[in-house]
Amino acid sequence: MTRATPPAKPPGRPRAGIDAVVFAATLRTVHELGYTGATMDRIAAAAGVAKTTIYRRWESKGALIVDCILDAFGPLRPESTDRVEILTSAIRLAAAKIGEPGLAAAFAGVFVDAISDPALREVLSTRLQAPYLAALQDALGEPEHRVLLFIDVVVGTLLHRMGMTGAPMVDADVDALTEMVLRQFTASDDPA
Amino acid sequence: MTRATPPAKPPGRPRAGIDAVVFAATLRTVHELGYTGATMDRIAAAAGVAKTTIYRRWESKGALIVDCILDAFGPLRPESTDRVEILTSAIRLAAAKIGEPGLAAAFAGVFVDAISDPALREVLSTRLQAPYLAALQDALGEPEHRVLLFIDVVVGTLLHRMGMTGAPMVDADVDALTEMVLRQFTASDDPA
DNA sequence: GAGTTACGCTACGATCAGTATCGATACCAG
DNA sequence: CTGGTATCGATACTGATCGTAGCGTAACTC
Secondary structure, three states: OOOOOOOOOOOOOOOOOOHHHHHHHHHHHHHHHHHHHOOHHHHHHHHOOOHHHHHHHOOOHHHHHHHHHHHHHOOOOOOOOOHHHHHHHHHHHHHHHHOOOOHHHHHHHHHHHHHOOHHHHHHHHHHHHHHHHHHHHHHHOOOHHHHHHHHHHHHHHHHHHHHHHOOOOOHHHHHHHHHHHHHHHOOOOOOO | OOOOOOOOOOOOOOOOOOHHHHHHHHHHHHHHHHHHHOOHHHHHHHHOOOHHHHHHHOOOHHHHHHHHHHHHHOOOOOOOOOHHHHHHHHHHHHHHHHOOOOHHHHHHHHHHHHHHOHHHHHHHHHHHHHHHHHHHHHHHOOOHHHHHHHHHHHHHHHHHHHHHHOOOOOHHHHHHHHHHHHHHHOOOOOOO
16 A cells, blocks of 8 residues: 655644534534524534634535535445345445434535535535445446435435434334335346 | 305405416526525516515515425325325326426425524425325325325435436336335335 | 744625515505 | 505615635744
8 A cells, every 4th residue: 555645744834633623513503503504604613613714624615514424424335245235234324324413404405505506516426426326336236327216215215304304214214214125126137 | 165265355456466477487596596596586587576576475585485386286186095096196296296497406495494494494394294294194094104204205215316416307217216115105004 | 033834813795585665556445 | 536555666775694805823844
């Protein structure tokens, strides 16, 4: 493994390690006030950091939220070759993460903003959607449109539930969702 | 049937019938610019109506959008007693409507705003969610939590697809979704 | 100590939701 | 035709928010 970061230190005052604090403050604020109510001033205040400092690292509120979601989800690394297990663990991971306070609201908010903001759409697509799609497609060996439908069903359902009720989906419903999805995605080959 | 609207005309200048024009302009603007980009000034201009006139009828942007969605969906009236047919037609209706230009973005936008705006949450819940839930529950004779999961899966999936791609779900995927949902919701009784 | 860069702070420009006000307009009752 | 009433359009305004500019200070390297 070659060193990815050459030790050449840049001159000047080094950046303070504020990412973790800002991410936590962001999720906390979004959880309490919703995406719209979570203003950059409030997030900065909650993090104990100047707003200008945040804007030096993230180009917009949407970009901050996307990074926040990425940080919360973490890398997706399928550990199995068993299709049932891959699908099941992906659903459980999604359910657990989307159920975390603030994450669903953050997700939905950045989603809506991306519709009218091409730059944010690009960030969302490149950093969030593409990697997870590729990882799943790679693990499952399925055609893209099947994996896309899988993602739509799982993430869409979980987000809709959180948006409707404000509470995470109960385990019984997650089980039902899993059962339903498994029947569809472990059945015979793609009929289309 | 007794007359619901007694003919007592209120004094003063009658209101102009602008609802249809405003709804059309709203959906058109949301389709072109997204929920965030569809400002009330732009919607009013597109409708050829003063912004103040819109605010005389709808208490907020969110309330206007909710009415707009209601108008687009229309009343839900299950015409069959066959469970498969009820579910199938409900999914097709949802897919067709959510695929209409602007509707998905309007839906998602009002959803996000409702999280931080209790008044809007109330409007959304009372006028949109409750009626459709009741109608479906009545037609299917299923426990509430099953119908809620059905709605989450169908609407959530369709909205997520529209948000991701900006284009309506293709028929083949709607068929796959229908097939998957039918297997789950026409199976043996609620296992929970 | 000189150079460079990050930080916090304050102020600012632009945009948008929603309100206030005012003259003009349309309808009804007498 | 006249008075009363409520709507319409237009303009101006308030307050909140995103994002930026400028400045003095702090931290780190050479």
